[in-house]
Amino acid sequence: MTSLMLKEARSAAEHVALQLGQDNDRYAELGQRLRAAPPSSILTVARGSSDHAANYCAYLIMARLGRIVASLPLSLVTLNKAPLIARDALAIAISQSGQSPDVIEPIRYFRDSGATTVALVNDAASPLADSAEWALPLHAGAELSVAATKSFIASLVAAARLTAHWQDDAAFLAAIDALPQALTAATQLDWSPAIEVLAPSSRIMVVGRGISLPLALESALKFKETSAIQAEAFSGAEIKHGPMALIDEGYPLLIFATRGPTQTSLLKLADEMRGRGAKVLLAAPDDVAARDLTLPIAATPDLDPIVAIQAFYVMAAQLAVARGMDPDQPRHLSKVTKTQ
Ligand SMILES: N[C@@H]1[C@@H](O)[C@H](O)[C@@H](COP(=O)(O)O)O[C@@H]1O
Structure with missing residues (x-):
């Protein structure tokens, strides 16, 4: 479908x-x-x-x-x-x-x-x-x-x-x-390793920092809306101030290590979390050997989140279907929600 x-x-x-x-x-x-x-x-x-x-x-x-x-x-x-x-x-x-x-x-x-x-x-x-x-x-x-x-x-x-x-x-x-070209390329990436890990999962933490934090927030919302996965987004720094206590063997963690000043700290966090037994999905550009998922890049690092979320969305739509859900009709939600 x-x-x-x-x-x-x-x-x-x-x-x-x-x-x-x-x-x-x-x-x-x-x-x-x-x-x-x-x-x-x-x-x-x-x-x-x-x-x-x-x-x-x-x-x-x-x-x-x-x-x-x-x-x-x-x-x-x-x-x-x-x-x-x-x-x-x-x-x-x-x-x-x-x-x-x-x-x-x-x-x-x-x-x-x-x-x-x-x-x-x-x-x-x-x-x-x-x-x-x-x-x-x-x-x-x-x-x-x-x-x-x-x-x-x-x-x-x-x-x-x-x-x-x-x-x-x-x-x-x-x-x-130059974004249209970069976005087209981003739709071609294979994020199926994420589907394998997340299809049976009921929870996930999504991590970004600085310019990649909006990516984590948006991905966590999509996991909830379209795949009914209990997902929480944190900054790579914030996660150490409490949420880390939740990490046990096999806990899924998606980390968006886009280019820029915060990348090194996120790569280090991925290592640390692997050491604590988490099931880390490290999304990083193709010059990062330790990555699990390849993040596309744009013409400049400040635009990387735009192409990164493009790759994520393709995977998220397929993940919902793999979990037997219809991503277009999440339960209880409407396209236009009027709040006061
Ligand atoms: N389910 C939708 C969300 O997907 C959307 O992000 C939000 C904001 O809507 P809008 O961008 O139209 O203000 O409204 C609804 O709750």
Whole structure:
């Protein structure tokens, strides 16, 4: 059976190519405005997979522009009605559907209070797109599987474009333009060793660090949503502050050791965890001999998470089927969830 999830995941490259051909002037204008009048505070507004994309967006902005970004607890606006000072702030919402009230309401609050508001949103006719000053469509096309795949990848790409234009960094923009090819290559990788380990498993820890933490968060959500595996995501540093006590013989651990400053610490962690008896699936680029799964690479390490999640999604869709589940219809879940 070819699930919609698998089909949609595999089509990400073509949608990313579509996105990259559009809205360049708007991204450039937004970047120019942010350079001319830097925001006093920056926050992200999102739920679910889109919140993991927001985590990546925040990391890029902090690492490349040195500006601190916080994830807004949405209830501060929707339930607490806190008197947040929004003047000169930059609020970035990310959403596939653009429908959830707790994503829309904070953007309306921030816009009414004088902030710059941006929505990276797939449904360009959604209430979220209408509410933000800068609605930048993801161009991922209709996504029907409950589990977000191509829209998540398109969100990461939009986040990278926002950052690159804000930095006015031609080299980073050129690296982003090479993503469609790298994504296509990523769909070809063989991650079947992960399916063998995880098909009979009921639990897993997923580990990343720094720019690869959003990958761990997103993968853990997919394990839960589509394969009903109890999955938790941790930073490679955080895991030592308690969660490690859970590790016993054969405990499955997926580690995303993408390139960059955090990679060495994750490779060391993989060794340590093997020593404690864990069943480690080390995902790393092909220059890492100890890897179990090959991570694809992009033109620059900051974009590696985008191609890494592409390889993961293909495996996750197949894993669900191997576990006898339909990844397109996870129990209790809907495509659009409206929370307050
Ligand atoms: N099951 C979906 C998730 O897959 C999605 O990530 C989340 C956020 O949705 P959106 O990106 O449309 O705001 O909503 C639902 O709960």
